[in-house]
Amino acid sequence: MNYSYYPGCTLKTKAQDLDRYGRESAQALGIVLEEIEDWQCCGAVYPMVRDEIATKLSAVRTLMAARDKGQKLVTLCSACHNVLTRVNNDMRTDEYIRSRANSYIAPAVPYAGETQVIHYLQLLRDEYGFDNLAKAVKKPLKGRRIGAYYGCLLLRPSKVMAFDDPENPRIIEDFVRALGATPVVYGMRNECCGAYVTLKDEAQARGNVDRIIRNARIQGAEELITACPLCMYNLKKHQDGSMPVRYITELLYEALGLGSADAEVAVVDGACSACGRAK
């Protein structure tokens, strides 16, 4: 089945692993992800005050592009998923925002929130099926004790995101199980990592990350996985390096037998083979 795909700004730059392993895994599963043409950055955070319309327009354009192709819109970055889902909800339910956004963009066909936005994990669970995924696994990740780090953006506000139980989510745990590994449940998995405040005050983010990682470790997690580049940054930066953190797609890529995400990274002509950055 074909889907519209929105990578977002960070998946083209610092989070290329999240994107690349996601695309290659989807391809191996026979899922076609068609990148939205000429997409713009979603803005990374949902504009929370009601009189801000212009900051929602780039998300509306992306949603319209998927509508025009008659496809569901697949996201991978948690922040993009949050912004696109919430702006879509505004366009569907809020006449004040819908009429103004349509006046700005003046599309041939006005947009009223018709697109269905689904996260990559929902694509695997609801469209492909975790049962089928388990059958497609070639290299089960047996014996690995993996803690899911949900963070905020996939889950909240649950009335709009409708992603999973906001206090006791299980989609990532079920994903981990489908890949043959052992999920480790810990209480802090849906508490904030410190987000953008890390740029203002590292100590605040470090406090958050410290509580999360300590909690995960006490519950027996030996590694964490996330779908958010900013969570990844904070979780890696504000700890001593003893808790590995990977993207959900790195794990998937490995379990599908496509290669080891870690081992494949090599320095070629002075640049990292996975991300292209100079080493």
Add this chain to the structure above:
Amino acid sequence: MQMSEKDVAALVKEISGSDVKKCMKCGKCSATCPAYGEMRFHPHQFVSMVARGRVEELLKDPTVTRCLSCFACVERCPRGVEPANVVAAIRVLAEREQEGSNISPADVPKLVAGDPEIPQQALVSAFRKYRK
């Protein structure tokens, strides 16, 4: 003409979309706030002060920028008051004032030089959150 404090409070209610009068003062919002220790005023205080029309102190407080917009208070409010939206409205109104920005494009090279791993998402978020 300068808006009165009462008018600004009404504007906060309007652009936040929050019905602050629904608050039953259980304090769950502040109990769950991961930025509690970093902020001078806490989620329940934003709600009750706006309900009483007392916004001037809130608008002057620089620690409003420490709110993470993690929506924990929104999720855990049993009355659907959405305290984070009230905090966001105060923050946006403060930033819309002249000199209200808390980050400048001139800061970016310094930030990135200090840590080349900073993801674009962090910078874009910071500009949306700290600047008008």
